[in-house]
Amino acid sequence: MAAEAHPPLAVVETAKRFFASFDRPARILVAVSGGSDSKGLLLALNEAIEATKPTQFFLAACTVDHALRPESADEARGVAAFCESLGVPHIITRWDGPKPSTGIQAAAREARYALLADAAQCFETSSIVTGHTLDDQRETILMRAQRGEGPGAAGMAEATLYDRRIWVLRPFLTLDRTAIRAFLTDRKVGWFDDPSNLNTRFERVRARTALASSLETGAGAWDARSRARSSAAAAALLERHVRVHAGLVAEIPSSMAGQCRDIDWQRALLALATVLGGRAHLPAAETVERLVNFLEQGTPGRLTAGRVVFDRRSTGLYLYREARGIEDLTVQAGQTGVWDDRFLIRNAGDGPLALTVEGGRGPQQQRLIAAGLPPGVAGRVSLSAPRIVSDDVKNVASATIEPRIGLYDTFLPSFDRIMADRIAGLFGRERYLPPPVHDLLTEMER
Template sequence: MPDAVLDTASSFLRSFIRPARILVAVSGGSDSKGLLVALHAGLQAEEHRGLSLVACTVDHALRPGSASEAEAVAAFCAGLGVAHRVYRWEGDKPRSGIQAAARTRRYALLCEAADELGADCIATGHTLDDQYETIAMRSLRDAEGQGAAGMAATMLYGRRLWVMRPFLKLRRGDIRAFLEARGIGWIDDPSNANHEFERVRVRTRLATGELPALSPGGRKRAAAAARSAAFIERHIRVCEGLAAEVSARQAGNVDDPDWRRALLSVAAVLGGRDHLPARATIERLSAFLRSGEPGRLTAGRVVFDRRASGLYLYREARSLPALAIAPAARGVWDGRFAVTSKGPALTVAAAGASGAWAQRLIDAGLPAGVAKRAALVAPRIMPADIAGEASAEVECHIALFDTFLPGFDRIMADAIAVLFGRDRYPASPVRDVLTEMVG
């Protein structure tokens, strides 16, 4: 189906609602190289005036020969007349979790390349094969049934740059046939055959077994996110980014999956977590909330404080770190607050028994006992030099979405951002971000 590759690329280009420069992440493998070639061909059409193409290869420096492979991609891009940069992952590499660390570093370097080349978004070559693997892996550990949606066709990275996956409906074999028909080769990464990695093991199993069912998961998840957003707007109040309040009646409504996800997502932000709790924790918490009995339960670093007046959530007062911030630099404290120095070096730690913070929370309408506990985990910003002055800009950090925000979750992410006193996330440059789906 070589024509399907070109048709998919053209359809993607037509989805842009404004002029843009697209950065293609090209590793040299068949998927990303096929994407580059197809988009380059599509841009020759008059209808796509206003769009342009640049490329970047991230050399992870994890094996011999990676630098020469990146140089080969650079030469290929030069032959197409596409501006290209190579960014290298320098420094020591972790001994465990290498694929997750490589992914995080890769996107950071792609953002640097986008800045250098003036790109407005990033396009990656993820395929339907990758989608099958992702759904299979997530189904093994997904506690809230969100894994069936798989990868989103769009994803916001770092609150600033949208990542597009236009080939999510194409099989890898079709892309390779497209390249072969043009006499274009590609590089096979040997790590794709290393069974130490979960994705490789899943890929091998899927090659000889039944593929996971594809449903309109993206559309369903976008609709669920919209319902969760409505719950957040109607039923949750957050004070000073430190504590959330829910009515006693609504708190026990945990059998509604959209409300449960709304509550768990807000709790994740209060706990500085980038993920929802595991299934066993959710079941334990649900039983506690369903009972309607007063008391306190801690889950995911967050205290769920059930009282007659309502349910209150706040970070538990333990394992609170100290953070050093260099002059004019930015850091994230405890996964909850982003602090930017406006001058000298700073130190951020827990406020402890701060009467000022407690009074602010009481003035906001929280019970005195809740206010005092929540005040313990407020940030205290001090100059690193005792003779200096602490001048800083502080905002709530939403660990759940600030690094990777799937397009189909943006409505809920916006509701949470507003709840915590933040601006909404930037919109995508393409149409139908929230209803993009695979299958």
Template sequence: MSPEAASPQLAILQFLTSLQSPARILVAISGGSDSTGLLLLLDEAVKAAPHLKISLYAATVDHALRAGSADEAREVAALCASLGIAHTIMIWQGDKPKTGIMAAAREARYGLLATAAKEFKADLIVTGHTFDDQRETLQMRGMRTEQVSTGIADAVLFDRSFWILRPLLFSTRADIRAFLKERGVPWIDDPSNEDTTYERVRMRRQLSVDAGVERTIQAACEERPALSSKGAEWLDRHFRLHGGLLGQVMPDGLRQDRAVLNYALGRLAAVFGGQPFAPGRVQMERVLAFVTGSEPGRMTAGRVVFDLRRDGLYLARESRGILPLLLQPGEAGVWDGRFYARNGLSTSIAVEAATLYSPSFLSSDLTRELSEESSAPKSLGANDTSRFIESITAQTRGGWIPVTSTGMRGRMHHLPKAAWKRAVASAPVLSAEGNLLTEECARMVELTPYFAPFDRFLTRFDFIFANRLSAVFATAPYARLPLRSIDGKTI
């Protein structure tokens, strides 16, 4: 997992020796050269080192997007059978989108791989991304931003459940294919790899050899974890959370190193705005210029209102564009990119914004009642739903609004009324057939904070910051990497 180019065999050996053992690995294999090479390399290395106590399983995702994909999946199944590796085929069912097909296919693929990992009781998932993929990604991102990018991350936590590792990320496709040719093992060429309607294919044809790519990756791979760590320290010292809805950066926090402020504030904006990415470079430059200025005021970026006052900077979701989420019995979903909800009732429910309801929800009475709410427990088990719901439910006139109370320390009277009112307006309300849920029914709905930039895909580079943020919101910590070491350093 080092940005220094390595032979495929050496990369796999380093990867396996860095793993915590025993380990059950799910290999994602499409039948292409990269994933086929990954499976064979792992199989040879595991059989040569039984003391590592590592077992292999494999899964093929059939996206069902073209003729012949089912036959290809069966070919992969036959290869796995010849190696004695348990294999499953996961099919992407249902209608396919007409636009954004690549992004949708990626979401579906990782979701299906996670399902397969659960079935095999795997500890982690590995994919066959190579240095060629890395260069293409850096080239594409370089056309969109001037910021240094880490490109494809070598380790990503998916859906808070499974770490996806890429042990061949710094090995070349040519070397992997040479290995397969030596073993006499064929691979499948996906015709979509020649379809120039896809940006990656066009980029692949234009790509020039750049000797500085490895140095760029090395710099980014060192910079991002360092920023993550400094950002976590910044959270501890300069950030306060009020009611789980209103963030406050203390005045001294706005005078810290600009790179750290850019990193931390950008990710906080994504969390409070329910967005998967921090605001872009141009937006963040505007935000930083505003928050480091001396004049109080307000600005909006990334669906977040930045309210600068003498006692610091307040962040809350703007009230516009908050759409309802309808959940049938037993269904789960993410509301506004900020809350995960699971309906445990026998009737359908809606999760909506408080601002859609009676003005009484936003009255000073509500503020007073919320200010009297006790603090939530400092730590809550991931499955302790009843206690968590109890801690985030604040009674109001006319119904029950789930409001996370994590971070409340005493009364709220010291908060700016406009900022607190704005935050409460963005709170989730639970209703059924137009009526607000009773306390008893509200307890049957699991509702937890959701971090849009981290909870679906969390790179190892952002892990420290995200985990500290989880503690701030009193949510369950993220699963740790299943590794003993990274780049030869013990973790």
């Protein structure tokens, strides 16, 4: 009600609550495109700091020029002038190089976050804040529902860890865009409207149009607190019932194999399979139903879904990467590469390294058998296990290789942090960086 009655006041108060969620003074980078949401965010954060704790928070701003429209450079310079008027340090970064002919919005998003993270490093800020609103949240939930995403499909989190190194915070997710624009109008500040926001060939624009022309809110039954509780329950199930060997195969007791109608266990199993398959997203609902039906049958057999073999035997359920579609990788001296989207390799040697599959009857197979896996499972797993090849044995010895967690290593929503930490532990990885603000997990632990 407050947001409808007094939009300018609601916007600034939201900014004040955001700063109150920090445990300590912080340096923050604001992503400002020149649109109403991001300009309103920067202005509200600046006002909130001046009104409360001007010495405890430092604001900087970054505008990413995607170079997709002729006028984008002038718009970025306009944002720079706006930031200068506020006394906020500002940098413009440009997405250079060739642009893809398809999937342009997804590619632009990847480039934008990479450039923002680099800018944050330049300013030595601990987090990035973006102007995503309740309107964006509704659109996101609707899009994910229309895609038929699997169990636990959710909207945007108020905090998301990017690239394991910096948190992206969204303090305006509870505010309507109309309130932000009313705030800017009250302050006599204008904004740019990106014409791509009207292009219906983009999925988000179609979702926005659908929401505007119907009574559908797009919010559904989305509840971040419930999602966080589910993730914590899934983490506990993973800890009790799952063993991962060499980042290659998950071993699950027979008693748990058919329990996939339990939503928390289903999410745990699917997250595990997604990592083993080197995927960044959970399988779609249709694939999930096919998998659940197979597991509920209770008989030995194999099913492949999302590049992962679900191998059910009398001794248990085993998950591992199917042995096809795996390409070799060459990593030059001093470089880092990702093999099959499953393993990160660092070449600290003096010459190139090649990564290929072990192909069976190798040392990895013997190690898996020694760990207690059935020989048949160990043999199948070794067909997709990595093997480092070099003309110089010293280069092999100097290389390091570790599992990559594609599901979380690029974008980790805060409400999944407990489950992500548990999966990281299963794969021998370090826990993820905690957010700089009080989040749902902090509240739940109190």
